[in-house]
Amino acid sequence: MAHICADGISVEFPIWSPSRRSLKTxxxxxxxxGRLARETxxxxxxxxxxxxxxxxxxxxxVGLVGHNGSGKTTLLRVLTGIxxxxxxxxxxxxxxxxxxxxxxxxxxxxxxxxNIVLRGxxxxxxxxxxxxxxxxxxxxxxxxxxxxxPIRTYxxxxxxxxxxxxxxxxxxxxxxLDEWLSVGDASFRDKAERRLLxxxxxxxxxxxxxxxxxxxxxxxxxxxxxxxGRILADQAAAS
Amino acid sequence: xxxVALSDRPRPTGVGRAVRDLVDGARAYHLWGRLGxxxxxxxxxxxxxxxxxxxxxxxxxxxxxxxxxxxxxxQETDEYVPFLAVGLLGWFFIAAxxxxxxxxxxxxxxxxxxxxxxxSVHVWRIVWRNLIILAHNLLILVPVFLYYHRAVxxxxxxxxxxxxxxxxxGFLLGIALGLVCARFRDVPPIVGxxxxxxxxxxxxxxxxxxxxSQAWIAQxxxxxxxxxxxxxxxxxxxxxxDSWIYAVAATLVCGLITVGLFIRYRSRIAYWV
Numbered sequence: 001m002a003h004i005c006a007d008g009i010s011v012e013f014p015i016w017s018p019s020r021r022s023l024k025t026x027x028x029x030x031x032x033x034g035r036l037a038r039e040t041x042x043x044x045x046x047x048x049x050x051x052x053x054x055x056x057x058x059x060x061x062v063g064l065v066g067h068n069g070s071g072k073t074t075l076l077r078v079l080t081g082i083x084x085x086x087x088x089x090x091x092x093x094x095x096x097x098x099x100x101x102x103x104x105x106x107x108x109x110x111x112x113x114x115n116i117v118l119r120g121x122x123x124x125x126x127x128x129x130x131x132x133x134x135x136x137x138x139x140x141x142x143x144x145x146x147x148x149x150p151i152r153t154y155x156x157x158x159x160x161x162x163x164x165x166x167x168x169x170x171x172x173x174x175x176x177l178d179e180w181l182s183v184g185d186a187s188f189r190d191k192a193e194r195r196l197l198x199x200x201x202x203x204x205x206x207x208x209x210x211x212x213x214x215x216x217x218x219x220x221x222x223x224x225x226x227x228x229g230r231i232l233a234d235q236a237a238a239s
Numbered sequence: 240x241x242x243v244a245l246s247d248r249p250r251p252t253g254v255g256r257a258v259r260d261l262v263d264g265a266r267a268y269h270l271w272g273r274l275g276x277x278x279x280x281x282x283x284x285x286x287x288x289x290x291x292x293x294x295x296x297x298x299x300x301x302x303x304x305x306x307x308x309x310x311x312x313x314q315e316t317d318e319y320v321p322f323l324a325v326g327l328l329g330w331f332f333i334a335a336x337x338x339x340x341x342x343x344x345x346x347x348x349x350x351x352x353x354x355x356x357x358x359s360v361h362v363w364r365i366v367w368r369n370l371i372i373l374a375h376n377l378l379i380l381v382p383v384f385l386y387y388h389r390a391v392x393x394x395x396x397x398x399x400x401x402x403x404x405x406x407x408x409g410f411l412l413g414i415a416l417g418l419v420c421a422r423f424r425d426v427p428p429i430v431g432x433x434x435x436x437x438x439x440x441x442x443x444x445x446x447x448x449x450x451x452s453q454a455w456i457a458q459x460x461x462x463x464x465x466x467x468x469x470x471x472x473x474x475x476x477x478x479x480x481d482s483w484i485y486a487v488a489a490t491l492v493c494g495l496i497t498v499g500l501f502i503r504y505r506s507r508i509a510y511w512v
Contacts, residue, residue, distance in 0.1 A: 014510065022424065023423045023426060023429070024425065026423065082351070082352060082354075082355055083510065084506040084509075098354075100353055104349065104354065105349075105350060105354075107277050107280075107281070109281060109284045110277070110280075118273055118277070121269055121273060122270065122350075122354055126269070
């Protein structure tokens with residue numbers, strides 16, 4: 001049963017200037033007592049998310065809205081499991097798939113087919129599970145013979161098509177999207193949108209971060225408005 | 240985003256999560272296996288000989304140093320060259336593992352920030368990559384041993400065990416050093432310098448007996464013992480029991496420190512890279 005429950009989660013990033021990261025400063029700090037004490041007592045932290053509590057359950061289509069830097073992407077990364085909250089409790093039940101960076105981990109010297117497998121393995125599939133999907137992915141991407149060529153020969157549009165085809169090949173229980181995905185030329189874009197919609201429909205929980213109000217209105221049953229890492233509003237979307 | 244002054248004390252995190260990361264990481268061999276190969280292929284992409292350039296550059300080095308230093312050190316080439324070949328290949332393996340260990344997490348920044356993977360995957364990737372390089376390098380030993388009429392007997396299996404122990408230490412070091420280097424970016428160049436210095440202090444180009452009464456220099460050197468457990472059986476000098484004891488003890492210490500660090504700081508790595 002897909003379910004996400006967050007109770008007072010916070011995420012803070014320590015900010016180190018080059019001197020902060022350096023060992024020299026750490027050693028000096030240990031040996032020189034007073035001189036650097038002022039610096040040590042005011043280590044700067046960016047509070048990216050502050051004390052968030054929410055609960056998403058099956059059927060929720062959540063739109064994350066907020067200004068740049070309000071913590072949308074950070075929250076998606078927390079839900080993915082990349083950043084573990086420094087405070088609070090987060091329980092995520094269900095297989096999560098996040099479409100944050102489509103072209104991640106692509107090997108430009110490898111062929112299209114090799115990259116389908118590589119990308120699939122990165123998404124947590126077993127090689128045999130990918131093998132069974134390969135035909136469908138190849139067909140969807142419409143890249144045909146190009147799939148046997150190294151992907152460095154691809155145009156950026158073709159690359160995105162391939163990445164999109166692989167990334168959307170399996171329906172997760174919990175789908176996290178950072179902005180709407182729009183790829184390829186006009187005809188492919190329609191096809192991609194249909195596929196994405198299908199994926200959204202079959203996922204139990206969807207979280208979509210976007211600046212596009214009309215998009216959020218179209219797809220989401222609920223909006224979570226973030227401001228400076230805090231929840232400003234958590235409400236059912238006006239339809 | 241609000242900038243606030245707060246302390247950044249690392250929080251103790253679950254032992255369970257650390258163990259799970261290690262177990263899942265080891266089991267994801269089809270992932271790090273691929274990534275390790277990809278590293279090798281990218282380095283030699285579109286070159287005719289591909290990864291065999293690894294073999295060739297090592298062979299050139301062994302040939303050059305072997306002929307030069309056998310004269311300089313007044314040693315017979317048929318004794319010196321096989322000694323140097325095995326020693327250098329072992330040293331390349333050890334040194335590359337240590338240097339790569341520093342970059343284990345820094346180098347995987349993109350992956351760490353975009354996908355949820357066990358962090359130990361990134362460390363297995365560099366261990367695997369270096370095992371592939373070692374395998375390419377081993378080819379050099381065939382002509383060297385044939386030319387100097389050296390026989391390899393069953394005790395060479397101990398060399399294989401020794402290499403695996405080094406690989407295990409490479410993994411432990413990859414976690415520990417990788418984590419420290421992600422936090423303190425001055426550590427990689429420091430480590431690089433120390434490794435370079437260690438090369439000249441370790442009996443790779445010279446025999447231990449050349450140290451005479453100063454043999455303790457080798458005895459206290461961990462690099463020497465790890466090298467010796469691989470080198471001695473291949474050169475027919477039997478099983479170096481002392482070095483094995485030293486190496487196993489060092490592995491245990493290294494393992495304890497690594498596990499401790501990983502349990503305590505694992506969850507911070509994504510924030511640091």
